[in-house]
Amino acid sequence: MLxxxxxxxxxxxxxxxxxxxxxxxIILFFISCSKKEGxxxxxxxGRVGIKGGxxxxxxxxxxxxxxxxxxxxxxxxxxxxxxxxTFKEGDKLGMKKVDFIEIKDNFELKPLSYHIxxxxxxxxxxxxxxxxxxxxxxxNGKKLIKIxxxxx
Numbered sequence: 001m002l003x004x005x006x007x008x009x010x011x012x013x014x015x016x017x018x019x020x021x022x023x024x025x026i027i028l029f030f031i032s033c034s035k036k037e038g039x040x041x042x043x044x045x046g047r048v049g050i051k052g053g054x055x056x057x058x059x060x061x062x063x064x065x066x067x068x069x070x071x072x073x074x075x076x077x078x079x080x081x082x083x084x085x086t087f088k089e090g091d092k093l094g095m096k097k098v099d100f101i102e103i104k105d106n107f108e109l110k111p112l113s114y115h116i117x118x119x120x121x122x123x124x125x126x127x128x129x130x131x132x133x134x135x136x137x138x139x140n141g142k143k144l145i146k147i148x149x150x151x152x
Contacts, residue, residue, distance in 0.1 A: 036064040037064050037065045038063075038064055038065060038140055039061060039062070039063055039064075039065075039068065039103070039135075039137060039140045039143060040061075040062040040064065041059050041060070041061055041062075041135070041143065041145050042059070042060045042062065043058075043059060043060045044057065044058070044059035044060075044133075044145055044147045044148075045057070045058060045059070045147055045148050045149070045150045046058075046118070046125060046131055046133075046147050046148070046149045046150070047125075047149070047150065047151075047152050048125055048126060048127055048149055048150070048151045048152070049118065049121050049124070049125040050121065050124050050125075051121050051122065051123050051124050052120060052121060053120075053121055054117060054118060054119050054120075054121065055078070055117075055118040055121060055125050055149075056084075056111070056115045056116065056117055056118065057073075057075075057109070057115060057116035057118065057133060057147060058108075058109045058110050058111065058115055058116075059108075059109050059145075059147075060106070060107075060108050060109075061103055061106070061107045061108070061109070062105070062106055063103045063104065063105050063106075063107070065139065065140070066139060067102060067103065067104050068102075068103045068137045068138055068139045068140055069100045069101070069102055069103065069137060069138040069139075070083065070100060070101045070103055070135055070136070070137055071099065071100040071136055071137070071138060072135075072136040073116050073133060073134065073135055073136070074133070074134040074136075075116075075118055075131055075132065075133050075134070076122075076131075076132065077118060077121060077122055077123060077125065077131045078118035078119055078120060078121050078122060079119060079120035079121075079122065080117075080118075080119035080120060081116060081117070081118055081119075081133070082097045082116070082117045082119065083097065083098050083099075083100070083101060083114065083115075083116060083117075084096065084097055084098065084114070084115055084116070084117040085098050085113070085114050086111075086112045086113055086114075086115070093112070095117070097117075098114070101114060103137070111152070116133065125149045126149060127149055127150060127151045128148065128149065129148075129149040130146050130147065130148055130149070131146070131147050131149065132144055132145070132146055132147070133145055133147055
């Protein structure tokens with residue numbers, strides 16, 4: 001606002017003011033287009049579950065920086081929180097714990113694939129509840145996110 005006031009009231013020529021304003025707008029444009037960095041979590045949700053049972057959490061992870069590693073997850077709503085991968089052996093599906101996931105640019109935790117497994121729930125997880133999950137990345141540190149619970 002001060003710049004616009006100065007441009008309006010300055011006794012310089014009109015061409016100078018317009019030139020200066022154009023340069024300022026170009027600088028502001030490039031600042032606004034600067035490259036994002038870090039990790040962004042979108043479309044996160046958890047599955048309905050009962051106390052003592054299990055649930056799963058899914059999300060999209062966008063990495064705007066260098067390759068990072070998701071190596072730990074934690075949720076207060078369960079005794080155990082782990083990164084899991086679904087696999088197929090013959091005609092049977094199974095799940096196994098994995099120690100980490102390498103996040104290059106886009107990665108999706110989804111049903112029948114990689115997901116966060118919540119084991120021995122401390123309470124019922126009902127539709128429309130919200131839980132907090134802490135994700136730990138090697139380069140981007142801790143990320144605490146709120147996740148809605150959905151019925152699948």
